[in-house]
Amino acid sequence: MKAPxxxxxxxxxxxVVFQGDCFRVVRAAEPGLPAFYRLIWTAHFREFxxxxxxxxxxxIDAVACIxxxxxxxxxxxxxxxxxxxxxxxxxxxxxxxxxxxDSHFPGAPWxxxxxxxxxxAQARIEGLLPSLEADIAARLAVLTGNxxxx
Amino acid sequence: MKAPxxxxxxxxxxxVVFQGDCFRVVRAAEPGLPAFYRLIWTAHFREFxxxxxxxxxxxIDAVACIxxxxxxxxxxxxxxxxxxxxxxxxxxxxxxxxxxxDSHFPGAPWxxxxxxxxxxAQARIEGLLPSLEADIAARLAVLTGNxxxx
Numbered sequence: 001m002k003a004p005x006x007x008x009x010x011x012x013x014x015x016v017v018f019q020g021d022c023f024r025v026v027r028a029a030e031p032g033l034p035a036f037y038r039l040i041w042t043a044h045f046r047e048f049x050x051x052x053x054x055x056x057x058x059x060i061d062a063v064a065c066i067x068x069x070x071x072x073x074x075x076x077x078x079x080x081x082x083x084x085x086x087x088x089x090x091x092x093x094x095x096x097x098x099x100x101x102d103s104h105f106p107g108a109p110w111x112x113x114x115x116x117x118x119x120x121a122q123a124r125i126e127g128l129l130p131s132l133e134a135d136i137a138a139r140l141a142v143l144t145g146n147x148x149x150x
Numbered sequence: 151m152k153a154p155x156x157x158x159x160x161x162x163x164x165x166v167v168f169q170g171d172c173f174r175v176v177r178a179a180e181p182g183l184p185a186f187y188r189l190i191w192t193a194h195f196r197e198f199x200x201x202x203x204x205x206x207x208x209x210i211d212a213v214a215c216i217x218x219x220x221x222x223x224x225x226x227x228x229x230x231x232x233x234x235x236x237x238x239x240x241x242x243x244x245x246x247x248x249x250x251x252d253s254h255f256p257g258a259p260w261x262x263x264x265x266x267x268x269x270x271a272q273a274r275i276e277g278l279l280p281s282l283e284a285d286i287a288a289r290l291a292v293l294t295g296n297x298x299x300x
Contacts, residue, residue: 047229049217060210067199078239079197082232086248086256089228098236106236108260 001043008090009044018137020144032103032117033096034125035074037066041091048083058147063093065139070097073132151193158240159194168287170294182253182267183246184275185224189213191241198233208297213243215289220247223282
């Protein structure tokens with residue numbers, strides 16, 4: 001179920017961390033926000049409430065799974081979750097680890113940037129991303145496998 | 151389970167549309183975004199993933215319920231969902247009906263405003279809010295009742 005001209009139907013939309021049948025997870029390149037992930041639903045739905053209830057639960061369990069991995073690996077001060085889609089109305093969830101030193105804190109990732117990030121802070125988080133992303137993929141493989149098994 | 155000094159533990163946080171045991175829904179006064187609602191979880195949890203899985207599903211079903219009511223009554227071009235909590239880390243979900251003429255479209259509600267809203271467009275939506283909010287309350291009463299019954 002693809003929509004002609006939709007960038008999230010046609011391209012990955014970032015560095016792929018996990019690829020399942022129903023959704024993929026990508027890392028977005030957002031300067032100043034070094035742990036910015038997106039869960040992109042495979043089928044072209046516009047709104048979250050377009051999903052059937054069991055797909056909504058599966059989708060939000062996956063979002064919570066990513067959040068838990070971010071918390072465990074990065075110890076962020078907060079995690080931000082959002083599905084907006086005003087510019088690209090193909091269902092995707094932003095899952096963003098926030099730090100007091102990041103470019104936008106305490107503002108939203110879509111607000112005006114408040115500061116330039118210190119390179120060493122950014123580099124410290126970037127160094128943790130490979131093991132974080134391996135763990136995200138492992139957790140989502142279990143979640144996806146459990147669903148297929150039921 | 152309250153946290154000392156937390157504004158969402160101490161105050162409603164907007165005009166109450168629905169009050170349940172686990173959460174309330176309020177209309178926020180956000181100029182230029184006339185249908186901006188918040189679901190505020192009653193207990194003071196910081197992150198969405200702090201909720202048990204069945205509470206997460208209940209919470210997101212309620213968010214989807216509000217979204218469906220917004221779509222049915224207001225025919226928005228998009229609905230935006232987010233839980234941020236950088237400033238007030240007490241679990242709450244923003245549920246916002248978006249229109250091409252609103253103050254921030256296609257930007258996020260937390261981005262820089264792009265325009266002043268025409269008073270007649272704002273007034274037209276405001277006129278629809280009483281029946282919308284009665285419907286949100288009715289739908290959430292059913293959702294909450296179904297849960298209590300199981």
